[in-house]
Amino acid sequence: MKDILYVYGGEKASGAEIVISRLLGKNTKVKPHLLIAPGEYASKLKQQIDYPIVILPELKKLNRSKEKSLSFYVRALTNYFRISKFVFKYIKSNNIHVIHANTIVPASYLLPVIIYTKIFKRNIKWIWSDHDLKYYSGLDAMMSRACNKLYNATLVVSEAVRQKFSDKSKTFVLYNGLSTNFFTNDETIRARQRNFLKIDADCIVIGIAAVIAPRKGQLELLQSLENLNLPCKFKVFVAGKFADDHPEYGKEVIDIINSKGNFFYLGDIHDMKEFYNTCDIVINNSSKIGSEPLGTTIYEAMSCEKIVLASNTGGSSEIIENNIDGFLFIPDDNDDLRKKIAWIIENFKDLEQVRKNARIKVLRKFNIDVMVERYNSIINNI
Numbered sequence: 212m213k214d215i216l217y218v219y220g221g222e223k224a225s226g227a228e229i230v231i232s233r234l235l236g237k238n239t240k241v242k243p244h245l246l247i248a249p250g251e252y253a254s255k256l257k258q259q260i261d262y263p264i265v266i267l268p269e270l271k272k273l274n275r276s277k278e279k280s281l282s283f284y285v286r287a288l289t290n291y292f293r294i295s296k297f298v299f300k301y302i303k304s305n306n307i308h309v310i311h312a313n314t315i316v317p318a319s320y321l322l323p324v325i326i327y328t329k330i331f332k333r334n335i336k337w338i339w340s341d342h343d344l345k346y347y348s349g350l351d352a353m354m355s356r357a358c359n360k361l362y363n364a365t366l367v368v369s370e371a372v373r374q375k376f377s378d379k380s381k382t383f384v385l386y387n388g389l390s391t392n393f394f395t396n397d398e399t400i401r402a403r404q405r406n407f408l409k410i411d412a413d414c415i416v417i418g419i420a421a422v423i424a425p426r427k428g429q430l431e432l433l434q435s436l437e438n439l440n441l442p443c444k445f446k447v448f449v450a451g452k453f454a455d456d457h458p459e460y461g462k463e464v465i466d467i468i469n470s471k472g473n474f475f476y477l478g479d480i481h482d483m484k485e486f487y488n489t490c491d492i493v494i495n496n497s498s499k500i501g502s503e504p505l506g507t508t509i510y511e512a513m514s515c516e517k518i519v520l521a522s523n524t525g526g527s528s529e530i531i532e533n534n535i536d537g538f539l540f541i542p543d544d545n546d547d548l549r550k551k552i553a554w555i556i557e558n559f560k561d562l563e564q565v566r567k568n569a570r571i572k573v574l575r576k577f578n579i580d581v582m583v584e585r586y587n588s589i590i591n592n593i
Contacts, residue, residue: 212242213590215309216302219247220270220317226507227342228252230368230387231313235262237388238583244305246270246298265301269293272316295324302335309590312339315346318362319354325361336593340366340385344504344525345375363593366586368505369526383589386529387505388582391574393484394514396566400488408489414444415556418490420483420508423461424454426501428522432494433467433474435549441556445473450486452479483508487515492555495521499542506530510577513537513569518562520551530577536568 217235219228235243244263247253248270257264269290298321302310312318318339328335339362346352356377359365365382367373376382410416417436421427429449436447449468453461468474480486487493493512497503502524509530512519521527522542531537538555541547555562575581 212240213309214242214244214305214307215311215590216244216246216298216305216307218270218298218310218312218317218321219245219252220272220314220320226387227314227340230342231311231340232256233388233390233579234582234586235260237579238586240587244301244307246301248272267294267297269297270317270320291320291323294320295322295327299324299327308334309336309338311590312337312362314340314342315351315355315358318358322354322357322361329361336364336590337362338364338366338590338593340368341372342368342504344369344372344502364589366589369529371502371526371529372504381593385585385589386577386582387507387510388577388579389511389514389573391514391578394487394511394573395484396516396570397484397488400485404485404489410446410489411444414446415492415559416446416448416490417492417494417552418448418450418486419494419496420450420480420486421495421497422454423449423451423464424457424501425460426498427451428496428498429464430460430467431543431545432496432548433464433471435545436474436552437467437471439549439553441553443556445556447474448477448486448490449475450477450480483511484515487512487517490517491559492518492520492552494552495519495527496548497522497524497527497542499524502542503527509537510573514573514577516566516570518555518559518565519569520548520555522548530572532568532572534565536565536572 246265246267249266249268253266312321325337339358341355346355359376359378365376366385367382368387370384373379373382373384419429419432423429465476468476493508495506495509505526506521509519509521509527519531519537521531521539523539524542528539531539533539538551540551
């Protein structure tokens with residue numbers, strides 16, 4: 212069993228932390244040690260895990276917008292060296308030779324100790340995971356290039372993310388894995404939810420689950436469906452919390468929902484399996500600007516054997532083979548979105564094989580067991 216130190220920066224659980232924690236929970240060939248920033252997620256993990264966990268305040272992400280430039284850089288440099296010093300002492304005392312930093316902030320904090328070990332401790336191996344298709348901060352973009360150069364391996368969630376790095380020889384695609392035993396088609400949940408929500412048996416339910424923001428396209432989806440004439444009844448369920456930085460967009464979404472009798476807002480839901488099983492069609496409408504590295508709702512819904520329609524951006528085409536196990540449409544093209552939805556609904560009864568193919572794709576490519584096997588192969592060969 213290989214001892215590995217994992218370094219997290221997330222004060223709250225985001226997809227990046229959840230994915231790696233799921234990997235640790237299933238990987239019997241790794242003995243994890245966790246270094247993490249204080250916060251909700253750290254407190255939750257301390258109650259759930261039985262491996263060593265150390266909370267380090269310096270790992271908290273600094274907010275450049277709320278500090279003067281000089282103050283920010285002084286604090287950042289101080290954290291760089293404090294964290295690096297702590298990590299070096301920890302791996303030395305625990306005889307650890309592999310360190311895995313998750314996301315750009317903790318990865319960049321470790322650069323001083325990486326440079327030191329490149330000179331004096333060359334047997335130490337360094338890995339970092341990048342879950343982002345692009346960075347909106349020039350500093351983060353610069354640090355990601357430095358990490359790609361100095362780390363022994365960069366793990367990315369899709370080929371779309373891999374393309375942004377110049378050194379592809381040590382940049383490896385590690386697709387996110389989910390529990391396919393949990394995310395399944397469940398007719399009991401479906402019947403219960405449709406009865407609770409008073410959905411007729413012949414009504415088709417369209418769902419979209421994401422933070423409510425322009426890059427996720429809820430308003431554009433609703434506008435596309437607003438005047439759609441179909442030969443059957445349909446309802447649209449919108450789920451997700453409102454983005455703090457786009458209040459007007461959220462208001463527009465709610466206004467159009469309130470104006471239609473078949474549009475509904477479910478709030479910020481937590482039981483995604485229940486949501487998927489309530490739906491017949493799940494839509495991911497990410498824009499080109501907000502394109503996702505690998506859309507989680509896409510492969511989770513596919514695992515539940517739902518018809519998925521996604522904008523062809525980011526890593527979506529790595530999940531969906533168009534017309535085989537799901538459907539893709541041109542991003543930011545409401546007309547194409549409308550046409551694809553209409554076609555799917557009109558031919559819904561003939562799409563059983565697409566639903567089965569979707570489940571097969573996830574079992575083969577986005578299964579947590581597949582992720583564990585791929586991960587172990589990478590760390591054993593760097």
